[in-house]
Amino acid sequence: MGVFPATLLLVLIAVAAASSQRVRLAPRLTPGETLRYRIESRSTTTGKTTTPIVNPEGGTQASQAIHLVVRLDVLDAQPAAAAGSGEVHLRATYEKSSAESESDAFDPDAASFGDQYARFEGQSIEFTMKPGGLLGDFKGLEEVFADRSAAEPVVSWLEALASGAGFPREGISIGQKWTSERPLDGAPLSGLTWRTESTYLRNEPCKSSGSASDCAVILTRFRILRRGSVHPDATPEEYRRNGLRTSGSWTGSGESLDSISLSTGLLVNSTQTGTQDMDYEITSASTGSSIHHKGQVRTQSEITLLPNQM
Secondary structure, three states, X not given: OOHHHHHHHHHHHHHHXXXXXXXXXXXXXXXXXXXXXXXXXXXXXXXXXXXXXXXOOOXXXXXXXXXXXXXXXXXXXXXXXXXXXXXXXXXXXXXXXXXXXXXXXXXXXXXXXXXXXXXXXXXXXXXXXXXXXXXXXXXOHHHOOOOHHHHHXXXXXXXXXXXXXXXXXXXXXXXXXXXXXXXXXXXXXXXXEEEEEEEEEEEEEOOOOOOOOEEEEEEEEEEEEEOOOOOOEOOOHHHHHOOEEEEEEEEEEEEEEEEEEOOOOOEEEEXXXXXXXXXXXXXXXXXXXXXXXXXXXXXXXXXXXXXXXX
8 A cells, every 4th residue: 555545544534533523512611701692683574363353454574673782691600510511500681782673564562672672781680501401590581571472582592502502412423413302382283393403514613703712513404393183173271271272383494503612612603594384273162253373484593602702
């Protein structure tokens, strides 16, 4: 065997060994640490809701945009948190918070939507990040958002922050794929499942100014599926207890591309796009009156770790 083939063989062996190395990407945080993230999100809703009372001025299209800059302070962490497996207590301070809403019809809630986010600027919430990336013990949201569902866009990005903690416990290697499923809670149809398939694509320099760290690039594709019976009655138990019946369909798909620091397990950048299509009916079991909604929701978001915070 000549020199060149032997050298090539060594290179191939080295590449194969590097690609088979497993890494764990759970965030590794220590008390006193501070991070800052910028979050930009936009959603566009199109569709129509038909009710027993006809509303000729009902809108068919609306959009909302949210802009945030958030400082995260690590208040406390179990010793194991430095290895990405312990519980962490954090405070999120919304240093900048604004939003706007547009509709093709008069919307009395549009102004309050922007005002609500403006009031959130300077406010703080506290929460706990548990092993596996689960978030809980939120404090402070109720001071600004009386309705927890209205606060969802403010806190949902935090789930992406800890996404690496939910990856396979044994670690992942380049080229590996894995899947996960969880119920889609809060929808008017039962049996809906949020299914994701993730792929560890490659390592590359983190896209963060002033950082020389390498990042793992993870592509995740998601789908919304309905599990179980195909019977047209898809009523969740909560609706049934209130004398309602639901039927119809709810599907969705999308993807996210995430860059996660190999040295810290911190999310450096995440871009996500998604589409959900809904066509469902809610009917009163006692009166027979119904509400029919058919529409589509498109979402785009980007989360960026701001420079010099790694």
